[in-house]
Amino acid sequence: MDAPMRTLRPLGLGEQISQRLRIDIISGAIPDGTHLAEDNIAARFDVSRGPVRDALRQLESEGLVENRRKRLFVSFLGLPDIEELYSLRENLESMALRLAVERASAKGWDAVQRLVDTMAVAADAGDHERFDEADMEFHTSFYRLSGHRRLAEAWRPYQRTFEVLLEMSNTPDMHAAVVDHQEFLDIVRTGDADAAVRRLHNHLLKAKRHIRDVIERQADLDESVPVDVS
Template sequence: MVDVRPLAMGEQIAHQLRREILTGAVEDGLHLAEDALAARFDVSRGPVRDALRQLEIEGLVENRRKRLYARPLDMEELDELYALRGALEGLAIRLAVERAEPQEWDAVQRVVDRMRTAAETGDGEAFATADMDFHGSFYALARNRRLLEAWKPYHRTFSVLVQMSDTRDLAAATEDHQEFLDVVRTGDVSAAVARLDQHLQSAKGRLRDVLGAA
């Protein structure tokens, strides 16, 4: 669910650079010099180094002879990301359906209710946050620490991608998540995983359109 802890400076810088790289505000191949970034964010080089190290792990920064360069996603990498997410989240759903108590799904319903409120007020950022909390709930309810740790690095990337790809029809997107949750709560694992695949393919398609237009 929502992590209310304030982000460390390195994480804040990573979040800003991640958004800029994924949206194309930072050009492909741009040299990301620690000194220049430290001056830009008015910090020492330590938080910048932490941020760049995290982005390198996520594949958004490339190390070439000890110099770091921005590396936006191409379409093939986008397909790889969604394939990996489908595998991880499919397992999370299977375990969550098996292990979660019926009342625990009520908390997930409250996340969908947050999405509905965000849709009614037109708050796209709040909607995107709730969207990630919705999917994150599967990992939490799966009660598998290693699975959760495997998802964490990609959660950061997808938190930006979700904002880029979410449809402007937030009401329809809310109902899509409601129907998704309804399927999960039936306990039919095969139907839930199939619904996940449909959900992710649709999101990936919208994102491909966004990236293609950019």
């Protein structure tokens, strides 16, 4: 069933449409190989074709959509793509983390600590949205603190995809996740890059297993009705 979409604002239509389509593609509501017809998508969201083109261009840059002879099709195989995304992220983030450990100042890590503190406040309030935002910013901070502009740019196209995966996974125990992130940051601040990267590996492995379980359960239930955008 197509989830309700918030009322579209005059600005940022393309970004809003790309986010809704991104969720539908990753969740399987729009299956792999589906033709994404601009006219149908424009009708679905009651917008002109301009913001639809912007949205599809963005999804193509993320690898969720591919161009076949000037027609765009969904390109997301579920679990195999999840494995690929996480392997790519681990390699990018490990490099960013090593550089950040080497280059970042204590002030830079203090800013990351404030993100963990924000996660703790969100956990106490049961605020999943705020928690997820701080969680994603925690990891994105490694790229910023790495001082490597092109590495940060390499991560940027996949950040929205991982935001959707994080939202779908719906962290079952936010307080435990806060402890996990605090311990992670404590290791990072020791300056032991090898230990930090090992912790990152275990951290991402746990996250990948959780989202894989979520996707497998969703597939087993098979209660969703594919969205018609062909």
